Amino acid sequence: MEQYFVNKVIENNRFVIEDSETFKHVAKVLRHKPGDVIYLVDPEQNLFTATIERITDDKIETSVNKLATPSTELPIDVTIACSLSKKDKIEWITQKSTELGAKKIIFFSSKYSIMTWKKNVIEKKLIRLQEIAKNAAQQSKRRIVPQVVYVNKLTDLVDHKAQSNLVAYEESAKQGEISLLAQTLNQNPNSILCAFGPEGGFAPDEINFLNKSDFLSVGLGPRIMRAETAPMYFLSVLSYKYELTVK
Amino acid sequence: MEQYFVNKVIENNRFVIEDSETFKHVAKVLRHKPGDVIYLVDPEQNLFTATIERITDDKIETSVNKLATPSTELPIDVTIACSLSKKDKIEWITQKSTELGAKKIIFFSSKYSIMTWKKNVIEKKLIRLQEIAKNAAQQSKRRIVPQVVYVNKLTDLVDHKAQSNLVAYEESAKQGEISLLAQTLNQNPNSILCAFGPEGGFAPDEINFLNKSDFLSVGLGPRIMRAETAPMYFLSVLSYKYELTVK
Known part of the structure; x- marks a missing residue:
């Protein structure tokens, strides 16, 4: 049964779907009929079953029923920050990170990024990525849509810092660093951010900056x-740690 | 520095690269010159630096030096078995599973698979996937190339059983099953296999068969x-458990 996000809080046992995109998908693409049931999630992260009662030219009238199903959100706020790469990879990161539970997805430009976004395309690109995140969030039955953000300079990442802040660094791995991720997760932070470099890695001064910024x-x-x-690895590990190994 | 697999055991301090594909990549695509250094991994999983001494029309003569660098292989033999899906997804699963350390990648046809492979294309498809695995293994600096296998029927999966055998099951997740993966990993099996269904999931009789087969x-x-x-999640968790949380 498919799920849709609605942009109004559902307060009583009736709800009218007026969002044109959801209307189109439910009524035209999937051709639902009165009697069919779908899931709705409102801005307060509540989940409802909605039984379709009437479909008009541009609205769907439903009777709704709030469910007590536990949230599907990770019990920790996770932000991943990825250096820009090709369009298909960025879209792929957005989709998969959403499936894996990220709350915020930041793209940034760094020294060895093969791409940069010109000022006049940023808004359009973010709208497209936000749409991908919404669809993936609906498909994976999440309660929120992750926010997709662009920061123009690596140094602006500090504006998005969480309680714990990490940078995945290949040189650390090469030097045999194998315990700091587990140590950090064992501290049970409320929120965590991890930065991931481009294919060519971070430049030494970028790593210095990040390390100095904690x-x-x-x-x-x-x-x-x-x-x-790498970001998929990180998010999978967080899910395992906080959702599958609860003591 | 890039790495290549060679198909002969390297026994002394000289090695001649005769494999046409590696020759082409090193000499023609990357245009390496005498003096340049590359990594070679031999069938005994040993890693060498190889300094190019001479490039002829079809051979590369090198002087080699065995390295004591620890293996990059997971300390557990992991097989993932995935139901067939579209070509690009299968290729993607092969590439990513290789990066994440799988030793064997099995594709199989199941009831709700959207695809099936006809007998006459299987060999060709496996050659292509094996090539993708080799390239990904070289890129991720692995010591072996994972084996890619096709089994025609789900029931044939039992021929590939490991010490621990799992099936990722959405219904288990929906019923709140959150501890069996961690319990299984805590038993430190030598080898593990996990089966993953298609987008539409496994049919009930398929799950019954798998459960009865342990x-x-x-x-x-x-x-x-x-x-x-899902397979990426599983492999990431195995790496975290056995490579990053060593007691």
Whole structure:
């Protein structure tokens, strides 16, 4: 059964879907009929079943029922910050990070990034990525849509700092650093941010800047991962740690 | 510095690269010159630096030096078995699973798979996937190339059983199963296999068959992951458990 986000708080047992995109998907693409049931999630992260009662030219009238199902959100606020790469990789990172539970996804430009976003395309690109995040969040039955953000300079990452801040650093892994990620997670921070460099890695002065700004360099194991694989590794580990190994 | 697999055991301090594909990549694509250094890994999983001494029309003569660098292989033999999906997803699973340390990657046809491979294309498809695995293994600096296998029927999966056998099952996750993966990993098996269903999931009789064949149904957290995301989650968790939280 598919899920849709609605942009109004659902306060009683009736709800009218007026958002044109959701209307189109439910009524035209999937051709739902009265009697069919879908899930709705409102801005307060509540989940409802909605039974379709009537479909007009541009609205869907439903009767709704609040569910007590536990939230599907990670019990820790996770931000991943990834250096810019090609369009398909960025879209892929957005989709997969959403499935894996990220709350915020930041893209930034760094020295060895192969890409940069010109000022006049940023808004358009973010709208597209936000749309991908919304669709992935609906598909993976999340209660929120992660926020997709662009920061123009690595130094602006500090504006998004969490309680724990990490940078995945290949050189740390090469030097055999294998314990700092687990140590950090054992401290049970409320929020965590991890920065990931481009295919060519961070420049030494970028790592220096991040370390001085309290981003701890951590290794993610002995194999070299592509730039888009490392954030998936990180998010999977967070889920395992906080959702599957609860004591 | 890039790495290549060679198909002969390196026994003394000289090695001649005769494999046409490696020759082409080193001499023609990357245009290496005498004096340049590359990594070679031999069939006994030993890692060498190889200094290029002479490049002929079809051979590269090198002087080699064995390195004591620790292996990059996971300390547990991991097989992932994935239901068939579209070509690009299968290629993607092969590449990412290789980066994340899988030793064997099995594709199989199941009831709700959207694809099937006809007999006459299997060999060709496996050659292509094996090539993707080799390139990804070289790029991620692994010591072996994972084996890519196709089994025609889900029931044939039992021929590939490991010490621990799991099936990632959405229904288990929905019912709140959150501890069996961690319990299994805590038993420190030597080898582990996990089966992943297609987008539409396994059919009930398929799950019954797997459970009866000692595949334990495990949940991988509360969010619904796409078919290609779940194996990445699993492999990342194994790396964290066995490579980053060593006591």
